Amino acid sequence: MNGSTPAVENPSPTATEGLLVPPGQGRVVETAAQRVTFKVTGSHSRTASTFEVEVPPGFDVGAHVHTRSEELFYVLEGELDVLAFEPRIRTPDHWQKWVSSSGKRVVRATPGTVIVVPPGCPHAFANPTQTPAKMFFQASPPPDHERYFEELLEILDNGGPPDHAAIEELRRRYDIEQLTPLRHH
Numbered sequence: 001m002n003g004s005t006p007a008v009e010n011p012s013p014t015a016t017e018g019l020l021v022p023p024g025q026g027r028v029v030e031t032a033a034q035r036v037t038f039k040v041t042g043s044h045s046r047t048a049s050t051f052e053v054e055v056p057p058g059f060d061v062g063a064h065v066h067t068r069s070e071e072l073f074y075v076l077e078g079e080l081d082v083l084a085f086e087p088r089i090r091t092p093d094h095w096q097k098w099v100s101s102s103g104k105r106v107v108r109a110t111p112g113t114v115i116v117v118p119p120g121c122p123h124a125f126a127n128p129t130q131t132p133a134k135m136f137f138q139a140s141p142p143p144d145h146e147r148y149f150e151e152l153l154e155i156l157d158n159g160g161p162p163d164h165a166a167i168e169e170l171r172r173r174y175d176i177e178q179l180t181p182l183r184h185h
Helices: 144-156 164-173
Strands: 027-030 035-040 049-055 070-077 080-084 107-109 114-117 123-126 133-140
Touching: 027 144, 035 144, 049 144, 080 114, 114 123, 144 164
Parallel strands: none
Antiparallel strands: 027 035, 035 049, 049 133, 070 114, 070 133, 080 107, 080 123
């Protein structure tokens, strides 16, 4: 992790005080592979953790599935290829070519696109463009994704190729079944 930006919000909202996180604020964890700004954490909400995620060109989170978590993605800037369906066949690579039994295919998501992923649904995102993308990301229930992001970014920050064995073990601990490899350039 490179560093963190101090939050200016009330660290423990009460029933009479909400949480306000101004633009550009929140705790930041960053590597060459990804930049994640924690906007709402498990200490602020019982229902979901919320992040702003910058996805650099060439980043592919890899297809994966959760048995307990529900996720929501909202594309703010740029374009992402996204998957949110069970394919006819879960091939071990190239989720971008997957097709569902009903004919659904991977979609190029542009600003304003919303993706909701229920527990048990395979999903993925990748930035195949030459321009960074940004998305709003919400994971429920908290705080597992917060911890996962922190530990994943530590693994990816080693400066070399991703340690796939370490990532696989990390994902197992946080209810993530990896279906295709994570990649970043």
